């Protein structure tokens with residue numbers, strides 16, 4: 001049976017070039033980079049190259065820090081808890097401004113910090129499902145605000161937040177800004193010179209790198225305290241023996257993702273739009289978020305009268321992988337909070353299905369998906385007790 005992977009916002013295939021570049025760091029050059037002998041020191045040049053690629057990939061300057069972490073969840077935890085210890089407990093600034101649609105690795109940390117005295121304020125989304133600068137202007141009280149944390153692109157809808165404008169506004173008022181750029185890297189250009197953020201999180205496995213390795217950009221002088229203490233790794237900012245293979249893989253994956261940005265913008269978008277047009281041709285179907293405001297690879301669609309989960313299982317029978325939204329929330333029976341926040345009522349929120357492409361998705365796969373999905377929606381509606389055709 002054909003297998004089609006359309007869950008690239010959950011994780012991606014490792015680019016074979018990345019896998020090949022990582023290979024020698026398992027059984028040949030496996031030394032601990034902190035060791036003084038040659039097994040340790042011989043990996044240093046490759047680590048340097050990897051770090052250079054990460055700096056170049058996001059436009060960081062030499063004076064800034066980019067630390068290698070185990071995942072974006074760690075990067076997000078690191079920033080929020082550093083702000084808690086370094087700003088919230090030490091100054092009158094107790095507030096973190098964020099959004100209702102952050103990944104749980106931001107939103108759950110905020111909930112936790114609230115129990116420890118932080119004040120969490122969620123900025124309302126506009127009718128497009130994003131936060132615009134006028135909202136930040138209305139809510140930002142610089143003397144009370146320790147941090148603004150807003151994602152670059154949403155993992156469920158693919159909607160892009162205007163990070164350049166938001167971060168510029170926060171900076172002009174002396175307020176620190178963090179962005180979770182996990183779903184932006186490799187999909188849109190990400191540059192910390194143009195968008196003056198203080199912290200930026202990313203994760204290799206979302207851009208065809210390996211799992212278990214992520215990164216955190218920290219602008220020079222931004223308040224910081226490590227999440228993990230225990231050694232002098234990463235300049236004392238993140239202890240733990242360095243995942244050399246992962247770091248090498250992430251560096252190359254970042255470079256390749258940026259090289260492929262044009263392809264993503266043109267070809268991945270073309271395939272996404274082809275699939276989206278075909279879905280919209282099915283009656284009583286809607287896609288969340290304006291196309292021009294979304295990253296090129298993502299569709300969050302709602303098929304009225306069909307449980308998202310039922311559709312996922314049906315597609316799975318035909319070898320097609322999609323999701324009802326974030327895999328991180330897939331065990332919950334509650335409607336997805338992101339969908340509720342962007343204005344879908346509870347019933348519609350249950351119908352949402354996310355299809356996310358990558359540069360490895362082929363036209364043939366999209367054609368097959370269109371065929372299977374169209375038939376599947378029709379079949380499921382025929383047996384659905386809640387689907388009643390709209391009267392013309």
Ligand code: 7TS
Pocket residue numbers: 009010011070071072073074103105151153154155156180182183202203204214325326327328
């Ligand atoms: N931030 C965002 C915006 C994400 O989409 C994810 C994973 C993470 C952080 C966590 O990254 P990790 O490196 O810790 O794995 N998001 C999803 C998703 O949408 N479906 O499955 C995982």
